[in-house]
Amino acid sequence: MNKTSTAAAVLVVGTLALAGCTDNTTQASADGAISVVSTDDACNVSTDTTAGGTIKFDVKNEGSAVTEFYLLAEDGLRIVGEVENIGPGVTRDLVVMAPQGKYFTACKPGMVGDGIRAAFTVNEAADGQEVSADRAALQKNATDQYAAYVKDQNEQLVRGTEKFADAFASGDEELAKSLYAPTRMHWERIEPVAESFGDLDPILDAREADLEDGEDFTGWHRAEKDLWAPKGYTKMTESEREKIATKMVEDTKELYTRTQSLEFTPDQLANGAKELLDEVATGKVTGEEETFSHTDLWDFQANLEGAKIAYEDLQPLLVGTDDALDEELKTNFAALQKQLDAYREGDGFKYYQDLSDAQIKELASGVDALSEPLSKLTAAVVK
CATH class of the missing domain: 1.20.1420.20 (M75 peptidase, HXXE motif)
Known part of the structure; x- marks a missing residue:
């Protein structure tokens, strides 16, 4: 697990007043997405308010270190959506479904510290954001x-x-x-x-x-x-x-x-599946998670299973709307599982230190191959 991402979720609201939080001169993207520019000491968000429903952030890292971006709930603790491991010069999208309410945006340059936060308001949903009854039923079933x-x-x-x-x-x-x-x-x-x-x-x-x-x-x-x-x-x-x-x-x-009382939205399932693959890429396939036991491949398997469950719950929403993405995800999930199965021993797996550099590189490539189409799942299921 990328533990450096956790600190952004544990802050109380009293720590929000940090320098360089919001600069509303940043322009929104042509497709209506909210532009976010993260630098080493600022988090410039193009607006501090938007209509409820499907919200897209285009997050660009113009700093010198890897950064992260979060949309946090009003209490400053719960993560509504996040995008991690944004390298310098890289742009990543965050797509969430957020109802009317108060939130916070947060950039985390260097993936350490408290993060740079600003208040964010979601207003009533705009016309056309209503989901059809049939699709809504599929979404509810998935969640x-x-x-x-x-x-x-x-x-x-x-x-x-x-x-x-x-x-x-x-x-x-x-x-x-x-x-x-x-x-x-x-x-x-x-x-x-x-x-x-x-x-x-x-x-x-x-x-x-x-x-x-x-x-x-x-x-x-x-x-x-x-x-x-x-x-x-x-x-x-x-x-x-x-x-x-x-x-x-x-x-x-x-x-x-x-x-026990948690309720989910389709975007949370899809974003969560992508987060699990990010966890594999940044911790498990690098051997950094289980430093002493070297049981990283058990964690790898569990992250992969969790991501696949989320995808399979959402899969009916892809039928007839994005069959190509559905097929690509099925193929790549199966391919990565086959790669991981090669390292099974008894009821478990080989220990991380027993893998060669070539084997680790091969697994990392498999994670990347699945991660790319998985990053498209959120936009496909919140239509």
Whole structure:
């Protein structure tokens, strides 16, 4: 997971007044998209208000470092939509469906720190934004299916975390190690949903390398480090393990509680699928996610499964409207799965360090091949 993206979601509204937030002199795109220009010290958005419905942002990075762009809900915590890993000179689109209300835009130069934010207002939907009854029914069915999937994954995550925590706290390292990667797959399948809770995501899934000075190292990766202890590391005491384990269970149950009443929109499913592939590209296929256990391919598989579930829920909306995209997605999902299957061993996968540079490069190419058509899914299903 790209943990550097998490900080943008955990800020409270009181931190919004940052310099260089909005410059309304930036022009909107010819297709009606809102132009966003991110630099090293500014986030210039062409307008601070728009009509509700389908909203498109054209985000250009004119800075010297990789940047990200977010549309945040009124509380400043929930991520409505995001586009990550925008390199210098690169333009990326963010397409969301947003109802009338108050929001915030945010650029995050360097993918670190608090981000550069500004208030953003969505007014009543413009004429022509209404969705036909038949298409609306397909959209509702897709989102209802996905909501049920999220609840199921969270239920399994709670049960798995309880078993893992018991083994970890008791010092049964062999059992805890065997439970670690399979249990985390439930988290990884619904990672964009889990990440949207900005207060829970960092304490459950932050990597040590992404912590800022003074931040506590807790959650899955804290346990991972203790189980696969690097050279020179001092193992936790029994009481320290129990504290970490207890907190993991409490926070996972809180995540479960919060997701029970969640409602989704088609753009959230499509954008979430793309985010999962971005997670693979920036963390799993690079070996940066599971620094100590090297179980990155388990996470890779889970991210791929989560993206495919979102696509399959939305697939009826492509029939007759964008059959070419539908076929390309089917083909590329299958191709990437075939590549990943080559590294299966028993009930799991090879450890990341056992892959050659050529194999890693091949997997990265497969991720890129799927990511490109997947980036078109949002625009296709919100028509």
